[in-house]
Amino acid sequence: MKNTTKIGYAVLGLGIGMAHAEAAAASQHAELVAVCDLDEARLEKAKALYHSVTCYTDAEALFDDPRVDIVSICLPSAMHADFAVRAMEKGKHVLVEKPVDITCERAMRIEEARQRTGMRCGVVLQNRFNLNMYAIKEAVESGRIGRPVLGTFAVKWYREQRYYDRGGWRGTWEMDGGGSLINQASHTVDLMRWLMGDVASVSSSMAIANHHIQTEDTTVSTVRFQNGALGTFVSTTCAYPGISTEICIYGTEGSIEADADRLKTWKMKEPVGDLDEDEEEETMLARYGGGNRVAANEEGKLYGHRHVVEDMILAVRDGRDPEVMPLDGMKSLAVIEAIYRSAKEGKPVEL
Numbered sequence: 001m002k003n004t005t006k007i008g009y010a011v012l013g014l015g016i017g018m019a020h021a022e023a024a025a026a027s028q029h030a031e032l033v034a035v036c037d038l039d040e041a042r043l044e045k046a047k048a049l050y051h052s053v054t055c056y057t058d059a060e061a062l063f064d065d066p067r068v069d070i071v072s073i074c075l076p077s078a079m080h081a082d083f084a085v086r087a088m089e090k091g092k093h094v095l096v097e098k099p100v101d102i103t104c105e106r107a108m109r110i111e112e113a114r115q116r117t118g119m120r121c122g123v124v125l126q127n128r129f130n131l132n133m134y135a136i137k138e139a140v141e142s143g144r145i146g147r148p149v150l151g152t153f154a155v156k157w158y159r160e161q162r163y164y165d166r167g168g169w170r171g172t173w174e175m176d177g178g179g180s181l182i183n184q185a186s187h188t189v190d191l192m193r194w195l196m197g198d199v200a201s202v203s204s205s206m207a208i209a210n211h212h213i214q215t216e217d218t219t220v221s222t223v224r225f226q227n228g229a230l231g232t233f234v235s236t237t238c239a240y241p242g243i244s245t246e247i248c249i250y251g252t253e254g255s256i257e258a259d260a261d262r263l264k265t266w267k268m269k270e271p272v273g274d275l276d277e278d279e280e281e282e283t284m285l286a287r288y289g290g291g292n293r294v295a296a297n298e299e300g301k302l303y304g305h306r307h308v309v310e311d312m313i314l315a316v317r318d319g320r321d322p323e324v325m326p327l328d329g330m331k332s333l334a335v336i337e338a339i340y341r342s343a344k345e346g347k348p349v350e351l
């Protein structure tokens, strides 16, 4: 029986959904009550880990389960809106995996359902909560780096052909909505927009460089931001064996470079406190240079899916909105759509 003081959590789709299940099971404030997938082997794996969980193969049955308060929607990207809307209409709060869906038009259906039903709806953009990001965001927002003049972002990852063959939906326009950009790089598109500000225009090219897929495995873009700064954005799944996620911001008063959750460079013209420029960088790299795991030891904060799922649970418990909502996710989806349009039409696209 569900402990009534705890939030009932369910997960729909058990690929990355297993990270949601793990996070819900680890939460003090929730109970993982149900999972749903069409794949029996995946359900058995979940059942072996979480003995008391109810397994469904039909999402409607999951949505009808009265013990369920929150459903994580972890289905292929083009299924997010359909299932998120149905879940909210059945009175469930939802946490939607990134991208919100594959177009802003479809993502808007989620926002409309959220407003109409009054249910809470969060979006998984967990990289905003990498522990180095708190410091980077603060340095940008407080004006510490001065006026941002250049941002260079590059997702240089690697995926074998069998990765695309396995899922069936990956690398298809219909279900994935694209390739390296919308799938692997969507977190970094979100960080670019979140850190540098709104995008004014993009000029992009794309290629199917080294896979047998329908969409792209490589994109390059030049970006003009509304605040006048310039940028570049690169995404690929062809960089053997998977190299880096470069997040580099250069302002009039300082420079910051990171590789995903690892801080690489921290140069401020005007250091704070007693530290000189090099000492400040040393301190920052000691804290954030080793990535989330090292920083978490010191700061005791959650990160990754643990952070996002816990935030969703506490949002429902406390009757507040989650930290990242559908309209936030849609802002980066609009940039992704503009990049694809520019690459397809061969001309710059304004947002």
Ligand SMILES: NC(=O)c1ccc[n+]([C@@H]2O[C@H](COP(=O)([O-])OP(=O)(O)OC[C@H]3O[C@@H](n4cnc5c(N)ncnc54)[C@H](O)[C@@H]3O)[C@@H](O)[C@H]2O)c1
Pocket (backbone or CB within 6 Å): 012, 013, 014, 015, 016, 017, 036, 037, 038, 039, 042, 057, 058, 059, 074, 075, 076, 077, 078, 097, 098, 099, 124, 126, 167, 183
């Ligand atoms: N936040 C992240 O870092 C992150 C990481 C990986 C994937 N994702 C996103 O999560 C989503 C899922 O990706 P994945 O890699 O887990 O894919 P996946 O193909 O491994 O898993 C999807 C699961 O959904 C199940 N499914 C499909 N249709 C269903 C239905 N009608 N009812 C029940 N189950 C159904 C499939 O059987 C499969 O097990 C994608 O949108 C992807 O972009 C996010």
